[in-house]
Amino acid sequence: MSTAARTAILTTALSAALSAASLGAQAAPQAILVTNEAGQPVAQAAVSVYVKGTRATASANATANMAQKGRAFQPTLLVVQTGTPVLFPNFDTVRHHVYSFSPTKKFEIKLYAGTPSAPVVFDKAGTATMGCNIHDQMLGYIHVVDTPYFSVTGSDGQVNLDLPAGEHRVQIWWPALGETNPGVEQMLKAGGGQAVMLRVKS
Numbered sequence: 300m301s302t303a304a305r306t307a308i309l310t311t312a313l314s315a316a317l318s319a320a321s322l323g324a325q326a327a328p329q330a331i332l333v334t335n336e337a338g339q340p341v342a343q344a345a346v347s348v349y350v351k352g353t354r355a356t357a358s359a360n361a362t363a364n365m366a367q368k369g370r371a372f373q374p375t376l377l378v379v380q381t382g383t384p385v386l387f388p389n390f391d392t393v394r395h396h397v398y399s400f401s402p403t404k405k406f407e408i409k410l411y412a413g414t415p416s417a418p419v420v421f422d423k424a425g426t427a428t429m430g431c432n433i434h435d436q437m438l439g440y441i442h443v444v445d446t447p448y449f450s451v452t453g454s455d456g457q458v459n460l461d462l463p464a465g466e467h468r469v470q471i472w473w474p475a476l477g478e479t480n481p482g483v484e485q486m487l488k489a490g491g492g493q494a495v496m497l498r499v500k501s
Protein backbone atom coordinates (compact mmCIF):
# COMPACT_ATOMS: atom_id res chain seq x y z
CA MET A 300 0.00 0.00 0.00
CA SER A 301 1.36 3.42 -0.89
CA THR A 302 2.05 6.02 1.76
CA ALA A 303 -0.60 8.25 0.21
CA ALA A 304 -3.24 5.53 0.43
CA ARG A 305 -2.29 4.79 4.00
CA THR A 306 -2.51 8.49 4.87
CA ALA A 307 -5.91 8.68 3.19
CA ILE A 308 -7.22 5.74 5.23
CA LEU A 309 -5.80 7.21 8.41
CA THR A 310 -7.36 10.60 7.67
CA THR A 311 -10.75 9.00 7.00
CA ALA A 312 -10.57 6.99 10.22
CA LEU A 313 -9.54 10.09 12.14
CA SER A 314 -12.34 12.27 10.79
CA ALA A 315 -14.88 9.51 11.48
CA ALA A 316 -13.62 9.32 15.06
CA LEU A 317 -13.77 13.10 15.38
CA SER A 318 -17.34 13.36 14.10
CA ALA A 319 -18.37 10.49 16.39
CA ALA A 320 -16.82 12.40 19.27
CA SER A 321 -18.66 15.62 18.39
CA LEU A 322 -21.93 13.71 17.97
CA GLY A 323 -21.33 12.08 21.33
CA ALA A 324 -20.76 15.42 23.05
CA GLN A 325 -24.19 16.10 24.48
CA ALA A 326 -25.36 19.66 24.68
CA ALA A 327 -26.68 20.83 28.03
CA PRO A 328 -28.16 24.16 29.13
CA GLN A 329 -25.42 26.59 30.07
CA ALA A 330 -26.13 29.93 31.72
CA ILE A 331 -23.75 32.74 30.78
CA LEU A 332 -23.74 36.05 32.60
CA VAL A 333 -22.14 39.11 31.00
CA THR A 334 -21.12 41.90 33.35
CA ASN A 335 -19.09 45.07 33.09
CA GLU A 336 -16.00 45.71 35.19
CA ALA A 337 -18.17 47.01 38.03
CA GLY A 338 -20.03 43.69 38.06
CA GLN A 339 -23.25 45.13 36.64
CA PRO A 340 -25.15 43.10 34.03
CA VAL A 341 -24.67 44.08 30.38
CA ALA A 342 -28.08 43.89 28.70
CA GLN A 343 -28.67 43.61 24.97
CA ALA A 344 -25.32 42.04 24.19
CA ALA A 345 -24.95 39.36 21.53
CA VAL A 346 -23.21 36.26 22.88
CA SER A 347 -21.91 33.82 20.25
CA VAL A 348 -20.16 30.60 21.13
CA TYR A 349 -17.90 28.82 18.65
CA VAL A 350 -18.00 25.07 19.10
CA LYS A 351 -15.39 23.17 17.08
CA GLY A 352 -16.87 20.97 14.39
CA THR A 353 -20.12 22.89 13.94
CA ARG A 354 -21.22 24.41 10.66
CA ALA A 355 -20.36 28.08 10.22
CA THR A 356 -23.26 28.74 7.89
CA ALA A 357 -26.98 28.45 8.47
CA SER A 358 -28.95 25.38 7.40
CA ALA A 359 -31.12 25.68 4.29
CA ASN A 360 -34.36 26.18 6.25
CA ALA A 361 -33.04 28.97 8.48
CA THR A 362 -35.02 32.20 8.54
CA ALA A 363 -35.44 35.21 10.83
CA ASN A 364 -37.59 38.31 11.20
CA MET A 365 -36.66 41.93 11.85
CA ALA A 366 -40.06 43.50 12.42
CA GLN A 367 -41.06 47.13 12.55
CA LYS A 368 -43.60 47.95 15.22
CA GLY A 369 -44.41 51.31 16.80
CA ARG A 370 -41.94 52.95 14.42
CA ALA A 371 -39.09 50.95 15.88
CA PHE A 372 -37.14 47.85 14.90
CA GLN A 373 -38.17 44.76 16.85
CA PRO A 374 -35.89 43.42 18.11
CA THR A 375 -33.39 46.28 18.23
CA LEU A 376 -30.60 43.72 17.98
CA LEU A 377 -31.12 40.56 15.94
CA VAL A 378 -28.45 37.87 15.78
CA VAL A 379 -28.44 35.41 12.87
CA GLN A 380 -26.09 32.76 11.56
CA THR A 381 -24.24 33.56 8.34
CA GLY A 382 -26.41 32.78 5.32
CA THR A 383 -29.74 33.40 7.04
CA PRO A 384 -32.50 35.06 4.98
CA VAL A 385 -34.19 37.81 7.02
CA LEU A 386 -37.70 39.10 6.40
CA PHE A 387 -38.72 42.63 7.35
CA PRO A 388 -42.44 42.53 8.26
CA ASN A 389 -43.97 45.94 8.86
CA PHE A 390 -46.72 45.85 11.52
CA ASP A 391 -47.25 49.62 11.44
CA THR A 392 -49.90 51.45 9.49
CA VAL A 393 -47.22 53.79 8.13
CA ARG A 394 -44.80 52.70 5.46
CA HIS A 395 -41.09 52.20 6.13
CA HIS A 396 -38.02 52.42 3.92
CA VAL A 397 -35.30 50.35 5.56
CA TYR A 398 -31.67 50.61 4.53
CA SER A 399 -28.14 49.68 5.60
CA PHE A 400 -24.88 51.17 4.33
CA SER A 401 -22.82 48.70 6.35
CA PRO A 402 -20.11 46.71 4.52
CA THR A 403 -21.45 43.56 6.21
CA LYS A 404 -24.68 43.98 4.22
CA LYS A 405 -25.68 46.93 2.06
CA PHE A 406 -29.35 46.89 1.15
CA GLU A 407 -32.42 48.98 0.76
CA ILE A 408 -36.10 48.05 0.89
CA LYS A 409 -37.93 50.95 -0.70
CA LEU A 410 -41.14 52.33 0.83
CA TYR A 411 -43.30 49.37 1.75
CA ALA A 412 -46.21 48.15 3.84
CA GLY A 413 -46.72 44.56 5.01
CA THR A 414 -43.94 42.04 4.47
CA PRO A 415 -41.66 42.50 1.45
CA SER A 416 -41.67 39.17 -0.39
CA ALA A 417 -37.93 38.91 -0.91
CA PRO A 418 -35.84 38.34 2.22
CA VAL A 419 -32.39 39.86 2.62
CA VAL A 420 -29.73 37.17 2.95
CA PHE A 421 -26.96 38.02 5.43
CA ASP A 422 -24.09 36.15 3.83
CA LYS A 423 -21.13 37.63 5.69
CA ALA A 424 -20.23 37.73 9.38
CA GLY A 425 -20.24 41.17 10.98
CA THR A 426 -22.81 43.78 11.88
CA ALA A 427 -25.25 45.74 9.74
CA THR A 428 -26.66 48.96 11.19
CA MET A 429 -30.13 49.77 9.86
CA GLY A 430 -32.13 52.92 9.60
CA CYS A 431 -35.35 54.09 7.97
CA ASN A 432 -35.49 56.87 5.42
CA ILE A 433 -38.84 58.06 6.73
CA HIS A 434 -38.28 57.79 10.49
CA ASP A 435 -34.86 59.09 11.47
CA GLN A 436 -35.09 57.79 15.03
CA MET A 437 -35.36 54.16 13.89
CA LEU A 438 -32.14 52.29 14.60
CA GLY A 439 -31.53 48.56 14.54
CA TYR A 440 -28.72 46.04 14.24
CA ILE A 441 -28.33 42.66 12.62
CA HIS A 442 -25.30 40.86 13.99
CA VAL A 443 -24.18 37.97 11.78
CA VAL A 444 -22.15 35.13 13.27
CA ASP A 445 -20.43 31.95 11.99
CA THR A 446 -22.05 29.70 14.59
CA PRO A 447 -25.49 28.30 15.44
CA TYR A 448 -24.87 28.97 19.17
CA PHE A 449 -25.93 32.52 20.00
CA SER A 450 -28.36 34.63 21.99
CA VAL A 451 -28.88 38.18 23.26
CA THR A 452 -28.58 38.99 26.97
CA GLY A 453 -31.71 40.08 28.83
CA SER A 454 -31.87 42.89 31.37
CA ASP A 455 -30.18 40.49 33.83
CA GLY A 456 -27.17 40.25 31.50
CA GLN A 457 -27.80 36.56 31.01
CA VAL A 458 -28.26 34.08 28.19
CA ASN A 459 -28.93 30.36 28.27
CA LEU A 460 -27.47 28.23 25.52
CA ASP A 461 -27.46 24.50 24.93
CA LEU A 462 -23.75 23.78 24.66
CA PRO A 463 -21.59 20.69 24.57
CA ALA A 464 -19.26 20.48 27.56
CA GLY A 465 -15.78 21.81 26.98
CA GLU A 466 -13.85 24.94 26.38
CA HIS A 467 -15.22 27.19 23.65
CA ARG A 468 -14.37 30.57 22.17
CA VAL A 469 -17.05 33.13 22.84
CA GLN A 470 -17.58 36.49 21.18
CA ILE A 471 -19.57 39.26 22.84
CA TRP A 472 -20.81 42.25 20.88
CA TRP A 473 -23.11 45.11 21.83
CA PRO A 474 -24.13 48.20 19.85
CA ALA A 475 -21.93 50.69 21.75
CA LEU A 476 -18.84 48.90 20.36
CA GLY A 477 -19.80 50.04 16.87
CA GLU A 478 -20.43 47.91 13.80
CA THR A 479 -16.77 47.66 12.71
CA ASN A 480 -15.74 46.12 16.02
CA PRO A 481 -16.03 42.31 15.82
CA GLY A 482 -16.67 42.08 19.56
CA VAL A 483 -14.80 41.00 22.65
CA GLU A 484 -13.37 37.51 22.59
CA GLN A 485 -13.03 35.25 25.61
CA MET A 486 -12.86 31.58 26.44
CA LEU A 487 -15.70 29.83 28.18
CA LYS A 488 -15.80 26.49 29.97
CA ALA A 489 -19.21 24.91 29.49
CA GLY A 490 -20.65 21.98 31.39
CA GLY A 491 -19.49 22.82 34.90
CA GLY A 492 -23.07 22.84 36.15
CA GLN A 493 -23.13 26.50 37.06
CA ALA A 494 -23.41 29.89 35.38
CA VAL A 495 -20.25 31.20 33.73
CA MET A 496 -19.49 34.87 34.27
CA LEU A 497 -17.83 36.88 31.52
CA ARG A 498 -16.55 40.30 32.44
CA VAL A 499 -16.19 42.92 29.69
CA LYS A 500 -15.23 46.60 29.47
CA SER A 501 -18.45 48.39 28.62
Ligand SMILES: [Cu+2]
Pocket residue numbers: 370394395396431432433434437
Ligand atom coordinates in the same frame (compact mmCIF):
# COMPACT_ATOMS: atom_id res chain seq x y z
CU1 LIG B 1 -39.87 53.98 9.05
